[in-house]
Amino acid sequence: MKKIKIIKKNNLEEEINSGSMQRFAGVSKNLSNASKIHMAIATIPKDRCSTTHFHTNCESAIYVISGKGLFLHGERLEIEAKISEGDFIFVPDGALHQPVNTGDNDLVLIVARNTPVEIVEEKPNLGRKDC
Numbered sequence: 764m765k766k767i768k769i770i771k772k773n774n775l776e777e778e779i780n781s782g783s784m785q786r787f788a789g790v791s792k793n794l795s796n797a798s799k800i801h802m803a804i805a806t807i808p809k810d811r812c813s814t815t816h817f818h819t820n821c822e823s824a825i826y827v828i829s830g831k832g833l834f835l836h837g838e839r840l841e842i843e844a845k846i847s848e849g850d851f852i853f854v855p856d857g858a859l860h861q862p863v864n865t866g867d868n869d870l871v872l873i874v875a876r877n878t879p880v881e882i883v884e885e886k887p888n889l890g891r892k893d894c
Contacts, residue, residue: 768795778803781883783811783894784862792879801879805862807832807870812863815840815890818856821878825852825862830870835861840890846870861890 775787776794788794790802801821807813807830815835831847836854840861846852847866854860864870 770794775804781813781816781885783808784813786874797879799877799879801876801881803874804828805872805874807862807864807872809864809867809869810894812891812894813861814885814887815859815861816883816885817859818854818876819882819884820856821876821881822856823852823854824875825854826850826873827852828871828873830864830868831866832870833863833865835863835890859886859889863891863894 770789775789776791778786778788780786784805784807786803786805788801788803790797790800827846827848827850829848831845834844834846834852836842836844836858838859840859846862862870862872
């Protein structure tokens with residue numbers, strides 16, 4: 764019989780940060796032996812952002828728990844989409860993006876991926892650098 768794992772909030776796995784964005788996994792290869800999924804909570808402080816990056820091996824689904832910001836995307840991050848609490852975001856593999864917190868509080872996101880281990884390529888010459 765396959766075993767269900769419950770990961771308590773004080774046992775999350777700290778992941779590699781992306782710029783000012785901190786991410787803690789609740790479902791991961793290490794925590795739950797997941798083989799086809801990954802889920803984490805990401806926090807971006809006020810006036811901060813992640814690095815500009817894309818994922819080479821997975822799709823991502825993002826849900827905005829709280830806060831507001833911009834989700835920069837496009838070939839040269841020319842699209843600035845406003846995001847806020849309750850929004851869902853789909854990011855296909857290979858899609859360049861950078862979340863930016865423009866609100867007065869933390870921007871908090873739930874991030875799910877269809878692989879337990881992501882491969883990220885950063886593009887430090889693109890996107891916002893003032894955050």
